Amino acid sequence: MKLTSVVGALGASSLLLSGVGAIELDITSPDSIKQAAKALSMTLRAFYTGDRVGDTPGNLPDPYFWWEAGAMFNAFIDYWYYTGDDRYNAITVQAMEHQIGDYNAFMPPNQTKTLGNDDQAFWGMAAMSAAENKLPDLGNGKPSWLSLAQAVFNTQKDRWDNASCGGGLRWQIFTFNNGYNYKNTISNGCFFNVAARLYKYLGNQTYADWAEKAWEWELSVGLMSPDYHYFDGTDSLQNCSNIQAIQWTYNAGVHMAGAAAMWNVTQDQLWRGRLEGIIKGAGVFFNNNVMIEVACENNGKCNTDQRSFKAYLARWMGYTAIVAPWTRELIDPLLKTSAQAAAKQCIGGANQTSCGLRWVDNGKFDGSIGVGEQMAGLEIVQALLYPTVGGPATAKAGGISISNPDAGANAPQSAITFNTVTTGDKAGASILTLLVLVTILVGAWWMVS
Numbered sequence: 001m002k003l004t005s006v007v008g009a010l011g012a013s014s015l016l017l018s019g020v021g022a023i024e025l026d027i028t029s030p031d032s033i034k035q036a037a038k039a040l041s042m043t044l045r046a047f048y049t050g051d052r053v054g055d056t057p058g059n060l061p062d063p064y065f066w067w068e069a070g071a072m073f074n075a076f077i078d079y080w081y082y083t084g085d086d087r088y089n090a091i092t093v094q095a096m097e098h099q100i101g102d103y104n105a106f107m108p109p110n111q112t113k114t115l116g117n118d119d120q121a122f123w124g125m126a127a128m129s130a131a132e133n134k135l136p137d138l139g140n141g142k143p144s145w146l147s148l149a150q151a152v153f154n155t156q157k158d159r160w161d162n163a164s165c166g167g168g169l170r171w172q173i174f175t176f177n178n179g180y181n182y183k184n185t186i187s188n189g190c191f192f193n194v195a196a197r198l199y200k201y202l203g204n205q206t207y208a209d210w211a212e213k214a215w216e217w218e219l220s221v222g223l224m225s226p227d228y229h230y231f232d233g234t235d236s237l238q239n240c241s242n243i244q245a246i247q248w249t250y251n252a253g254v255h256m257a258g259a260a261a262m263w264n265v266t267q268d269q270l271w272r273g274r275l276e277g278i279i280k281g282a283g284v285f286f287n288n289n290v291m292i293e294v295a296c297e298n299n300g301k302c303n304t305d306q307r308s309f310k311a312y313l314a315r316w317m318g319y320t321a322i323v324a325p326w327t328r329e330l331i332d333p334l335l336k337t338s339a340q341a342a343a344k345q346c347i348g349g350a351n352q353t354s355c356g357l358r359w360v361d362n363g364k365f366d367g368s369i370g371v372g373e374q375m376a377g378l379e380i381v382q383a384l385l386y387p388t389v390g391g392p393a394t395a396k397a398g399g400i401s402i403s404n405p406d407a408g409a410n411a412p413q414s415a416i417t418f419n420t421v422t423t424g425d426k427a428g429a430s431i432l433t434l435l436v437l438v439t440i441l442v443g444a445w446w447m448v449s
């Protein structure tokens with residue numbers, strides 16, 4: 001036996017002797033869940049550097065894209081809401097204020113070269129959560145959380161594109177970005193989610209009409225199947241006749257929460273059936289009730305973005321269980337078993353609180369550490385607290401965020417050209433997109449083979 005192996009063996013046995021990792025989780029005890037969520041959240045927060053002097057508030061360091069930072073601040077807002085622990089509120093507010101952008105619509109110029117409707121919406125959904133959870137507005141003439149979500153909705157409804165495919169949102173906002181011809185499910189799903197939650201918050205029928213329109217369109221081109229499976233996207237240059245059939249957890253989740261909001265307001269059998277269908281359709285993402293990113297975990301090909309997707313299905317399962325209580329008997333087994341499996345393997349890193357990617361290996365830590373893995377671990381654990389909270393506020397029930405139905409007006413639409421984008425930038429973006437598409441194709445191949 002080589003010396004390194006002996007050291008390795010000693011290291012492994014001392015880990016065993018010290019018992020389990022730092023995450024103790026008793027799912028029957030809210031205090032235990034809060035302690036576990038706190039430990040997981042601290043390790044997530046350790047990735048963030050944007051609040052340091054000379055860094056940019058709202059940005060995560062490489063390799064994390066801007067949208068994932070927005071998703072992370074949404075996780076911190078929900079953490080505060082579920083646990084009452086406000087330790088991340090200051091960095092969250094600082095980050096969101098800094099990233100508001102020129103049109104008060106989360107379109108900061110630094111992101112123009114890669115800004116997708118989905119990227120913008122992940123920040124918009126964080127603002128929506130801030131309004132729903134009653135995080136005080138910024139004040140001082142700054143836009144309210146609710147108006148930021150309305151601005152995202154307003155800018156996106158104006159981008160609704162019926163020149164091809166009978167409608168839909170494109171992935172990219174600007175014509176010069178590659179991916180402009182791709183109409184993807186997450187962009188349309190986020191728009192649906194924001195519209196449905198604005199409808200729940202404000203009761204304005206315009207939002208419900210757009211939620212219904214996005215839903216119908218996705219069904220019409222086949223981004224959503226009649227049995228509630230969601231596929232990645234489709235090419236507008238082929239009039240959306242070819243579907244990239246890869247399935248991701250977050251597409252099911254983003255629609256689940258939107259459908260739950262629509263049911264909550266309407267209590268309509270139509271939305272009840274749709275919501276139940278989505279929850280059952282999401283069964284493809286569970287092995288013995290443990291969540292798995294089935295398209296890329298088994299083949300080891302999840303990229304940085306994809307490593308975070310389970311976080312959003314977990315987040316939106318919690319939201320759904322709150323606002324549509326009859327779903328609890330369907331969601332509870334999935335949520336509880338997944339949270340226990342996730343927490344069991346969050347034993348990596350310096351503090352033995354870092355989560356790996358895979359939850360389905362009975363507590364085995366797979367060594368994959370990152371923002372996405374950590375956020376997913378945090379979200380599935382904190383969602384267990386859903387029975388302890390009152391649920392999202394509305395304008396008529398406790399809401400304190402100020403409405404501005406015209407927010408986001410004057411934002412540029414897709415036709416605009418930015419002279420500042422150089423050929424080098426464009427080439428860079430093309431290569432990036434090409435890599436993304438290759439990844440999607442490789443992923444899709446794994447799905448069907």
Ligand SMILES: *[C@@H]1O[C@H](CO)[C@@H](O)[C@H](O)[C@H]1NC(C)=O
Pocket residue numbers: 042043044046349350351353
């Ligand atoms: C580990 O714990 C220390 C002390 O609480 C903390 O400062 C550090 O950020 C933690 N690191 C990680 C990766 O969790």
Ligand SMILES: *[C@@H]1O[C@H](CO)[C@@H](O)[C@H](O)[C@H]1NC(C)=O
Pocket residue numbers: 056057058098099100101108110
């Ligand atoms: C844009 O980038 C500059 C230079 O890195 C930075 O100073 C600024 O804070 C960034 N703005 C936003 C909104 O990220």
Ligand SMILES: *[C@@H]1O[C@H](CO)[C@@H](O)[C@H](O)[C@H]1NC(C)=O
Pocket residue numbers: 160162
């Ligand atoms: C495209 O959709 C918008 C919004 O629904 C509608 O107002 C407009 O008339 C449509 N345009 C065409 C050409 O169908």
Ligand SMILES: *[C@@H]1O[C@H](CO)[C@@H](O)[C@H](O)[C@H]1NC(C)=O
Pocket residue numbers: 164165166220221239
């Ligand atoms: C494009 O797709 C839409 C929606 O599926 C359909 O209504 C329209 O007829 C198609 N147009 C062409 C030219 O095939």
Ligand SMILES: *[C@@H]1O[C@H](CO)[C@@H](O)[C@H](O)[C@H]1NC(C)=O
Pocket residue numbers: 264267322323324325390391392393
């Ligand atoms: C709708 O959601 C609210 C929380 O936002 C909840 O209090 C209410 O009970 C839900 N309505 C129904 C019919 O379940």
Ligand SMILES: *[C@@H]1O[C@H](CO)[C@@H](O)[C@H](O)[C@H]1NC(C)=O
Pocket residue numbers: 204205206207405406
């Ligand atoms: C409802 O929302 C639409 C779209 O934002 C807006 O134009 C309209 O003024 C709103 N109506 C009310 C009564 O607030």
